[in-house]
Amino acid sequence: MNIKLFDSELKVMNVLWREGDATAKHISDVLKAEVGWNVNTTYTLIKRCIKKGAIERSEPNFMCHALIPKEEVQESETNELINKIYDGSADKLFAALLGRKKLTAEQIERLKQIVGEFQ
Amino acid sequence: MSLLQMSISGAVLILFILFIRAVAVNRLPKRTFLILWWITILRLLIPVSVPSALSVYSFLERTAAHSGQTPIGNVMAMMQGETPAFTGELLNVPVSPISAPFAIWLAGTLFFAAFFSISYLRCRLEFSMSLPVQNVFAEKWLKDHPLTRSISIRQSDRIFAPLTYGILQPVILMPKTTNWKDTRQLQYIFLYEYIHIRRFDAAAKLIAAFALCVHWFNPLVWGMYLLFNRDMELACDESVVRLSGETAKKDYALMLIHMEAKKSGFMPFCNEFSKNAVEERITAIMKTKRPPMAAILISCLTVFAAISIFATSAAAPPNTAASHTPFATETGTDKGKTGADAENSMSIIHESVELLYYENGWPYLHDILTNNTDRTITEMEYCMLAYDEHGTPLKLYWNFFDSSQEQSYDYLARIDGLRIAPHETADYHGGWSLYDGEAMENWPVIGNGERNQVAYSLFCLKQVVFEDGSTWNNPHYSQWFETYAGKEVRPEELRNYYPYRYGIE
Numbered sequence: 001m002n003i004k005l006f007d008s009e010l011k012v013m014n015v016l017w018r019e020g021d022a023t024a025k026h027i028s029d030v031l032k033a034e035v036g037w038n039v040n041t042t043y044t045l046i047k048r049c050i051k052k053g054a055i056e057r058s059e060p061n062f063m064c065h066a067l068i069p070k071e072e073v074q075e076s077e078t079n080e081l082i083n084k085i086y087d088g089s090a091d092k093l094f095a096a097l098l099g100r101k102k103l104t105a106e107q108i109e110r111l112k113q114i115v116g117e118f119q
Numbered sequence: 120m121s122l123l124q125m126s127i128s129g130a131v132l133i134l135f136i137l138f139i140r141a142v143a144v145n146r147l148p149k150r151t152f153l154i155l156w157w158i159t160i161l162r163l164l165i166p167v168s169v170p171s172a173l174s175v176y177s178f179l180e181r182t183a184a185h186s187g188q189t190p191i192g193n194v195m196a197m198m199q200g201e202t203p204a205f206t207g208e209l210l211n212v213p214v215s216p217i218s219a220p221f222a223i224w225l226a227g228t229l230f231f232a233a234f235f236s237i238s239y240l241r242c243r244l245e246f247s248m249s250l251p252v253q254n255v256f257a258e259k260w261l262k263d264h265p266l267t268r269s270i271s272i273r274q275s276d277r278i279f280a281p282l283t284y285g286i287l288q289p290v291i292l293m294p295k296t297t298n299w300k301d302t303r304q305l306q307y308i309f310l311y312e313y314i315h316i317r318r319f320d321a322a323a324k325l326i327a328a329f330a331l332c333v334h335w336f337n338p339l340v341w342g343m344y345l346l347f348n349r350d351m352e353l354a355c356d357e358s359v360v361r362l363s364g365e366t367a368k369k370d371y372a373l374m375l376i377h378m379e380a381k382k383s384g385f386m387p388f389c390n391e392f393s394k395n396a397v398e399e400r401i402t403a404i405m406k407t408k409r410p411p412m413a414a415i416l417i418s419c420l421t422v423f424a425a426i427s428i429f430a431t432s433a434a435a436p437p438n439t440a441a442s443h444t445p446f447a448t449e450t451g452t453d454k455g456k457t458g459a460d461a462e463n464s465m466s467i468i469h470e471s472v473e474l475l476y477y478e479n480g481w482p483y484l485h486d487i488l489t490n491n492t493d494r495t496i497t498e499m500e501y502c503m504l505a506y507d508e509h510g511t512p513l514k515l516y517w518n519f520f521d522s523s524q525e526q527s528y529d530y531l532a533r534i535d536g537l538r539i540a541p542h543e544t545a546d547y548h549g550g551w552s553l554y555d556g557e558a559m560e561n562w563p564v565i566g567n568g569e570r571n572q573v574a575y576s577l578f579c580l581k582q583v584v585f586e587d588g589s590t591w592n593n594p595h596y597s598q599w600f601e602t603y604a605g606k607e608v609r610p611e612e613l614r615n616y617y618p619y620r621y622g623i624e
Contacts, residue, residue, distance in 0.1 A: 007276040007295065008248035041247045111376045111401050115369055 003054050005073055011035060012045045013054060013073065016066040024062035121166075122224075122333070128176075129163040130339040132429040139421055140346065144399070145406040149354035151418040155425050156327075156347040163330045163340065174431040218624065224336065231332040239325075246284050249273040249292055256302050260309050270316060272309075280378050281308045286325075289316040307359060307371050314355045324348060353403050360407045372404045465492040467583065469619040470544065472576050480558040482571045485550035486578055488539065492623050496539040498584035502596075503530050503551065504603055508574035510610045515573070516565050519554040526566070528605040531581065575613040577603055580621055591623055 005013065011034075015027050022030075028042035037045075046064060049055040054073070056065045136155045144152070250273060257272045264270075268289055276295035283291050291312045298304065315321070327347050334340040360368050375397075410418075470487040477483065484503065490496050505513045505528075517530035532551070539545045556568035579599045583591045593599075 006248075007250055011250065035251050037247065041244075044244065045248060107397070108376055111398060112373070114398065114401050115372045115376070115405060117405075 003052055003068060003073060005049070005052065005054060008045055009049050009052075009054070010073065012042065012049055013066060013068075013070070016055070016064060017070045021063055021065045024057075024064055027064060125163055125166055126334050126337045126340070128429070129159055129334065129343075130337055132159045132162055132425060133339040133343045135425060135429050137342065137346075140350075143417075144353075145403055147414055147418045147421070148410050149350060149357045149403070151421060152350040153347075153354050154422050156343060156350065158422070158425055159343055160327060160330050160347075163334055164326075174428060176431070227335045228332050231335045235328045235332065243284065245277055246275065246290070246292055248277075249275040249290070252293065254299050256299070256305060257309070260306070264309070264313055266313075266317060268316070270313070281312060283312045283315050284321065286319065286322045289321070291316075303370070304374055307363070307367075307374055310362060311355055311359050314358045315351070318351075318355075320351045320355070323351065349399070352400060356400060356404050357407050360404055361409075365408070368405055368407060372401050375401065375404070465623040467491060467496070467580065467621045467623060469578055469580070469617055469621075471617045472578050474553075474573055474576065475550065476558075480555075482553045482555050482558065482573065483550040484553065484573075484576050484578075487544060487546045489544040489618075490539040490541060492585070493541050494585035494587055494589065495541065496583055497537050497586050498533070498535040499537065499580060500531060500533040500582040501578050501580045502600060502604075503532060504528060504577045505553075505573040506575045506577070506608060506610075506613055507572045508610065510575070510608045510613055512605050512607065513572055516554050517551075519552075519562075519565055522563065522565070529600070535584075575610070575616075577608075577613070577616060579603075579619075593621060 011031060012027060015030050016022060019026075019030075024043060024046055027046065028037070028039045031037045031042050032039075046055060046057075050057055054066065054068055056067050057063065058065065132155075136152065136159065139147075139155070140152060252272050252274050254272075261270055261272065268287060270289050270291060272291045272293065274293045274295055274297065278292060278294045279296075281291065281293050281297070283289060291309065293308070327344050331340055331344045356371070360371060363371065468489040468491060470489055472484055472486045475483055475485045484505075503517065505515055507513055512528050514526040514528055515530070516524055516526055518524045537545075553571055553573055554562075554565055555571035556564065556566075557570035579596060580593050581596045582593070585591070
């Protein structure tokens with residue numbers, strides 16, 4: 001088993017590891033107090049964890065059960081999901097506006113040169 | 120003002136700003152460009168024309184008049200003539216329910232609106248999953264920089280560089296990789312984002328995106344959108360450097376490069392546009408200095424020029440009343456242009472209305488009408504006005520067969536049973552009979568029985584009914600009526616009034 005989770009997803013898992021099985025409502029209450037997420041944010045994250053196979057959902061009351069122990073989880077390497085978020089074609093433009101584009105090594109060298117020139 | 124007119128005058132303004140930007144981006148305070156872009160956005164979104172004698176459009180108008188061309192009531196109308204694909208239909212966006220160009224425009228607008236909304240919401244969703252930050256320096260910094268809106272600082276493992284989101288509840292989002300011990304760097308980052316927040320740049324980006332959605336067909340508006348976003352960054356950098364002192368320039372520039380370098384560590388692909396943008400940014404930072412008085416003056420002048428010359432429309436020429444302009448546009452431009460363009464749009468033309476006499480000397484008004492639509496005209500309603508040779512309006516017994524009828528300046532006639540086929544010019548015998556106390560000796564005397572004074576007559580269609588049952592109502596009718604009914608008109612204008620063209624969409 002090799003599940004990669006983001007910080008935000010780990011926060012959700014932490015609640016389950018700490019308190020055992022809990023309803024989605026309970027998780028969202030805890031996280032509301034802890035990190036200030038609203039219900040939708042927490043539910044979205046629970047759904048993502050379910051999709052990744054880290055949480056199992058059972059009825060009634062949207063009971064959540066952690067499928068993996070804390071030790072098995074490793075932190076995700078950021079760039080994979082960054083690709084997902086920012087590299088989707090629709091988001092490229094937005095990303096460009098936010099100024100989140102990457103430079104090559106030569107370009108960085110050139111920029112440092114510019115700074116040097118104005119010294 | 121139509122959407123296309125707004126887009127074109129916006130485009131002229133953008134070209135002006137592009138020029139100023141190319142020449143003096145690092146010589147003028149960056150705020151100048153933000154103000155200029157705001158003027159452009161307002162021009163693009165607010166359909167009000169502000170007449171100004173200084174306007175470039177007034178100038179064009181005068182030049183045209185001097186060089187002996189057809190008088191142009193409105194340069195915009197002329198420019199539209201050059202792009203027939205968009206003409207007419209787009210102009211009538213609010214009136215015509217669904218024409219092809221309107222449908223294309225609407226589809227594009229909805230597409231881009233959906234595109235931006237989805238990207239925006241996706242980013243917001245990701246950002247909302249960020250985690251709070253417990254950091255003494257951050258908390259102290261926030262306390263030292265209060266704002267009516269409360270700012271919070273959060274962190275996320277899904278971004279590479281700091282950013283800000285939220286308009287009413289702004290959040291500074293830091294990447295997980297932030298080095299919280301480097302307070303110097305943190306100070307620059309917070310200050311930079313703080314200035315963005317204080318200036319409501321997040322809202323500005325949304326408004327600019329809205330303008331882009333509406334004007335998506337205008338490539339210059341895309342340019343404006345990108346540069347406006349860039350100039351917000353530049354203006355922000357400028358403030359950071361000014362607030363942190365001249366010596367901070369190098370530090371700050373190197374920090375930005377360092378952050379860019381970190382980003383590229385993960386995703387080594389380059390982007391030409393962005394490369395130039397970053398280079399421009401770094402250069403701008405290094406060139407930042409307290410602007411000399413001259414730069415501030417030039418900056419103010421530029422803004423003033425942009426407002427008074429490009430953001431306004433032509434002033435009404437001094438001798439003719441302002442209300443004449445719409446008609447001058449309609450008749451003037453179309454008279455000047457024949458052939459292809461006139462054929463492209465459908466129209467009905469009043470070729471002429473003349474005073475003629477029957478063999479017995481009884482006067483009548485003879486009108487000739489051309490049907491340039493694709494449907495047969497079966498019925499029409501039009502208003503008639505009469506003037507003497509000096510252009511004085513005349514009160515007539517228009518319907519003198521009916522002795523109970525009063526005198527009036529205007530008379531609304533409705534004729535049915537017509538058959539004017541598409542592209543037919545209906546020239547018939549006879550016309551509208553007028554009373555003439557001298558010529559009509561055997562006729563019962565009406566009024567004081569004086570002879571006919573009419574020298575000119577103006578006809579204006581109010582409504583046309585076609586064979587297929589559809590009708591066309593002249594949208595300019597009431598304007599026409601107000602302009603001419605009972606009013607003195609120069610004989611020269613009366614002589615040159617025809618052909619009068621009615622554009623039909």
